[in-house]
Amino acid sequence: MSPGGQAEARQGGSLVLTPASARLSGDWTLRALGPQLPGLRRQLRMASADAAWSLEAVERLDSFGATLLWQAWGRRWPTQLSLRPAHRQTLERVARSAERPLPQRSVFTPIDAVVALGSALIAFLAHVRDFVVLLGQIFLDLLHVLRHPRDWPWLEISANVHKVGVKAMPVTALVGFLIGVVLSYLSSLQLKVFGADVFIVNILGLGIIRELGPVLVSVLVAGRSGSAMTAQLGVMRVTEEIDALAAMGVSCSLRLVLPKVIALGLVMPLLVLWTSTIALLGGWVSAWVELDLSLRYFVDALPDAVPVANVYIGLSKGAVFGVLIALVACHFGLRVKPNTESLSANTTASVVTAITAVILVDALFAIATKSIGIPG
Template identity: 55%
Template sequence: MITPALHITRQDGAASVELRGDWTALALAECGRAGELREAMRGLDGAGAHGATRWSLAGVGRLDHIGAQLMWQAWDGKLPLGIEVSAEQRRVFGRIMSLRPDGWKKHVVERFNPVTLLGGSTLSLLAQLVSGVTMVGQFTFDLLRFARAPHLGPWREISANIYSIGYKALGITALVGFLIGIVLSYLSANQLRTFGASLFIVNILGMAVIRELGPVLAAILIAGRSGSAITAQIGVMRVTEELDAMRVMGISHGFRLIMPRVLALAVSMPLLVAWTDLMALAGGMLAAHSQLGISAAFFLRTLPDAVPVANLWFGLGKGVVFGMLIALVACHFGLRIKPNTTSLGTGTTASVVTSITAVILADAVLAILFKDIGL
């Protein structure tokens, strides 16, 4: 191994530089002069690509990417004019150039510009909306195709998603619903006892749980549990190139991936809403009996009169809407994930946040539109 060195010859005001030795990572590390050599090359008069200095690599024995990068940086990302270099050495520099077409120039970090930030966010939001509308349109066509030939539909995928999204979520929804019912009943009991209106706890619990809390609570739980799982599943398919393989084989992403999940959530969510309502009312009855001495028989007998049945159907209908929203948002972000792990984590997080936001916005819109139903 020969130590890397520079041999400089000056004649008639012009400089000729011949690089000698082995310009490899091992040779540069052992000599300990990598930085000094780079600065010496950079400090030569006219050492740039358009300078008058003549360079020769004829004396270089071995050259690897580390040594070539050191020279490349000293030459400001361009080979000097008239350089004497072998074909193999030129190929090494060509590979470096292909990695960084911009010539290894430092990127200038732009200062914070609120106008640019607002414009970029607006364009990103518009792109997301266009993509979402396109997905809804494709889902509509897939649904018509499924209705026209149901025997060719993805029944196995729909059944599997109903099991994983609906059945496996019974435990967590039951636990959270029961605890929310207890908390709401305890808080209401303290206030109602003050005004001597303990019997109205049935009205408060029934209306709050069946009309609002049950659907929203179940939707938030499913968005965090199943929505993230859907995004991660499709994202992993992107990382492992399964989505590309499906496209090559002519298998529709919408018909085999999106539609089964949307239909599964549209079927599972009303059932989960009803299950969450039941467990929340059970927890409320238990707390009402403990705090106010109201029996379960009186609670169940009074509940149908206190809460019109239209509220139940309204809550179940909201479950269908929430379920379809969660599935569409989860599939949308899953398909937008890029084939790397960072994008997978970011996309899953964005999917959960967007799903919960969409559910709350949809609940507010439905509450305003149907404010006179069941009241």
């Protein structure tokens, strides 16, 4: 028989029973016993724990095979047992594990609530600390490239501008157009009742340019580009590419984080302007269908209904939201541990945190600019 054939013959475990003895041979491992497990279980049930058990011919024994034997012996050592020292250690380890009782589920107490709250607070403070460290590193990188203009990562910035800006234009335009149609349709239904059809321009202009446009684009970018940034950095962490860059003396923040922050900060105001324009177009289409409002009147009335300060507020929101989304995405991407579970968890946390942060900052903008750009 060839060596390969001998290996194949040795793979499966076997059990030879006599009235007074039980002789085991072969490999007693999960992989080897899988195909013949039902037959071996029947043989083990027929064997007696008081018989003379011989395991000296067993080539390999893992925890699965040891557990199978331990259960067949009734969770006690046979009276007569001969085996190799290495196999005895495996059986002793299984025996100790079987003697250890399973932990009982404890009742949730107020102390547990305090512990859970404290753990959440400590985790939050760790996130805040790492985020502040990231901000400081970005500031230092900006100072460095301002002092050394030849070190600007122009190639990385342009690549990110294309990915997060140009490629996002179709989806933002589609969603913006549909949101404009829906908002205009619902508003026109109410305005018809009071005969205030002309005020549709005011509702669409202020709602889309000042609030809905920047927030809508931010949510889309956080879900599309923010998750992609986190996943990219996370995969580089899993594949140890970031460690390789550090070993070569390449700044991770300068080459990976700073281009994303700059690109998203530049692109977001343009995306807000693009999406708001398409949304207003969709709103006019719905108003034209429902209220017979002409495009000429819509365009002429829009500057009077919406002061130009609202455009500046919307664009400034876009820039701030873009920088915030990029920072949050990079923060969670750099926190990924070298395993796929951490990658998925941090990507999800990145999107949720970015959207939540955008809504909170938008509320602060609304409070800070409550008296700016509102027609008297």
